[in-house]
Amino acid sequence: MTVVLTAAPAAVADSSRGRGPRAGRAWPYLTPLLVLLFAWVYGPALFTGVLSFLEWNLTGAPGGFVGLENYARLLREPEFGQAAGQTMLYAAALLPFSTIVPMFLAIMLWQRPGRTSTVYRSLLFLPVMVAPVAVAVSWRFLLNPLQGLANEVIGVIGLPPMNWLGNPASALIVIVLVTAAKVTAFNMLLYSAALSTLDRRTLQAARLESASAWETTRFIVIPQLHKTTLLLGVLSIVLAGQWVFTNVSVLTQGGPDGVTDNVYYRIYTLGFEFFETGMASAAAAIVLLFFALASLGWVLLTRSNRRRSSANR
Amino acid sequence: MPTADRTRSVAWHVVLIGVILMMTFPVLWGILTSFKPANDIYSLTPFSAQPTLDHYVHALTAWPVGLLLGNTFVMAAGVVIGQVLIAILGAFALAYFAPRYRNLVLTLLTISLAIPPQALIIPQFLMTAKLGWLNTDVGLIVPQLGSSALAVLLLLQHVDGLPGSLLNAARLDGARPLEVLWSIVLPALRPAIAAVSILVFITTWNEYLWPLLVAPRQIDTTVQIGLRQFETAEGTNFGGLLAAATLTSLPILIVYLVASRRITDAFLQSGLK
Numbered sequence: 017m018t019v020v021l022t023a024a025p026a027a028v029a030d031s032s033r034g035r036g037p038r039a040g041r042a043w044p045y046l047t048p049l050l051v052l053l054f055a056w057v058y059g060p061a062l063f064t065g066v067l068s069f070l071e072w073n074l075t076g077a078p079g080g081f082v083g084l085e086n087y088a089r090l091l092r093e094p095e096f097g098q099a100a101g102q103t104m105l106y107a108a109a110l111l112p113f114s115t116i117v118p119m120f121l122a123i124m125l126w127q128r129p130g131r132t133s134t135v136y137r138s139l140l141f142l143p144v145m146v147a148p149v150a151v152a153v154s155w156r157f158l159l160n161p162l163q164g165l166a167n168e169v170i171g172v173i174g175l176p177p178m179n180w181l182g183n184p185a186s187a188l189i190v191i192v193l194v195t196a197a198k199v200t201a202f203n204m205l206l207y208s209a210a211l212s213t214l215d216r217r218t219l220q221a222a223r224l225e226s227a228s229a230w231e232t233t234r235f236i237v238i239p240q241l242h243k244t245t246l247l248l249g250v251l252s253i254v255l256a257g258q259w260v261f262t263n264v265s266v267l268t269q270g271g272p273d274g275v276t277d278n279v280y281y282r283i284y285t286l287g288f289e290f291f292e293t294g295m296a297s298a299a300a301a302i303v304l305l306f307f308a309l310a311s312l313g314w315v316l317l318t319r320s321n322r323r324r325s326s327a328n329r
Numbered sequence: 330m331p332t333a334d335r336t337r338s339v340a341w342h343v344v345l346i347g348v349i350l351m352m353t354f355p356v357l358w359g360i361l362t363s364f365k366p367a368n369d370i371y372s373l374t375p376f377s378a379q380p381t382l383d384h385y386v387h388a389l390t391a392w393p394v395g396l397l398l399g400n401t402f403v404m405a406a407g408v409v410i411g412q413v414l415i416a417i418l419g420a421f422a423l424a425y426f427a428p429r430y431r432n433l434v435l436t437l438l439t440i441s442l443a444i445p446p447q448a449l450i451i452p453q454f455l456m457t458a459k460l461g462w463l464n465t466d467v468g469l470i471v472p473q474l475g476s477s478a479l480a481v482l483l484l485l486q487h488v489d490g491l492p493g494s495l496l497n498a499a500r501l502d503g504a505r506p507l508e509v510l511w512s513i514v515l516p517a518l519r520p521a522i523a524a525v526s527i528l529v530f531i532t533t534w535n536e537y538l539w540p541l542l543v544a545p546r547q548i549d550t551t552v553q554i555g556l557r558q559f560e561t562a563e564g565t566n567f568g569g570l571l572a573a574a575t576l577t578s579l580p581i582l583i584v585y586l587v588a589s590r591r592i593t594d595a596f597l598q599s600g601l602k
Contacts, residue, residue, distance in 0.1 A: 042428045049418065050434070052471075056449075056474070057441045058437070058441070132342075138585075139349045143352050145531065145578075145581050146356050147552065148537060149537070149552070149557060149577065151356055153359065155355050157358075157567050163371040165371075197352040201352065281447075287454075296451050304444065
């Protein structure tokens, strides 16, 4: 999982420091940053768009301009449609693990501050630390169809052994759960950060009014986390398909029958297994366009929210 | 009602320990298994009666695990040094000179965080190939320096947080920008730089996609990719594989044990405030 985050620290208000005539001297300091940013991020983004109009097999020389042919071929093949559908399925499946589950874990830890909580929090965060391939290898061992622990366990209750990663339903569930551990761990920490800014005195006051523990949580604590929940929910919906990438690549390669595939893994498969540079670029361009529109929508939404809240003030 | 309190307390521990076990079980089991003798590897008892280091000996001698760890370390260290240098210079410039285009640069950086890396791999791969950087450390490191946005934004928060009077005083004293950076900003930023370095090191150590693309050969690649190849080559040797996987996570886990507080803080700062 890439550590892609959040709300612009960008919105630091205009600095009070002089924007003087010295501004020109900033360039030498900014050059490495901007050169690398354009060379390896914005340049490739534009380059992807260009490639999507060319006929090109990665193993050969670049071919000619083919207009929208790559897009047409991409949309004609059923795999891309399925990958898009599965991307949305991942978004839905991971949503509770990035919001409700980590929220309750964080609240539980926060309710009893102390050494034990700190230790538990560190342990809960472990899935973020462990190398993804190490996790995947361990899962492969547990799910081994011949003698794996998972089959031993279901054997105890009399069920026949399963091919966990070869069966569409269980393969999808495994990918979701393996990814969910990491997402839950990470977001638990973000909820903890949000909780640490919460004023405990309000809660004590509520307690004195003889509100139950559940009532204070439900009506005082959770509402104060709404902003965090909204942000983590949106991030999860948008990024879920990227988060599962490594696990899909190591555990199932998109199979069985494309059920664990998604658009990001499809870009990789098209580009680096079928060497279909043009089609892979068309898929990537569609994804980029989607992200451009989504971030535009997010900017407009937060801007109108900000305007509304400042009008209320 | 002390009994109700006690019940609640027990429930609290049970739920949390249960969740921790669920989340860490596969890896925990993998680590325990790596110490079991080969004929006992599928046994259901967590601890073997005759623990052994055979699988580790195999992983380190029959497979180039040491080499892979070295490659991974070089890549992670290179990316940390590169990104942190770039970010220090960039954050300082944006805060100290406050150029008119400051907000434009910030917008470009923030948007770059939202771009899915998988959508850029085709041109990035072609460029790396064209430069002759496939299967090299440079090819593993330099393209990842384009993603310095997070490091810049994190450090910028801290530079912006420095009292303006501090920098202005130095400016009025006629200090050159480089002197201000070196003798005022850098010392004040040391904890933030440590946090950002840890964060970048861990994410780069665990990076999967980029080394898979540009350094797939077993002698040039990182642990994350190398392990996968053992898996297909010797699919049934789970003992060696799990020992190798344990070694893969070990550097990060040791760092985490020593500095878990600082690391969670680093991750926290990367998130929302």
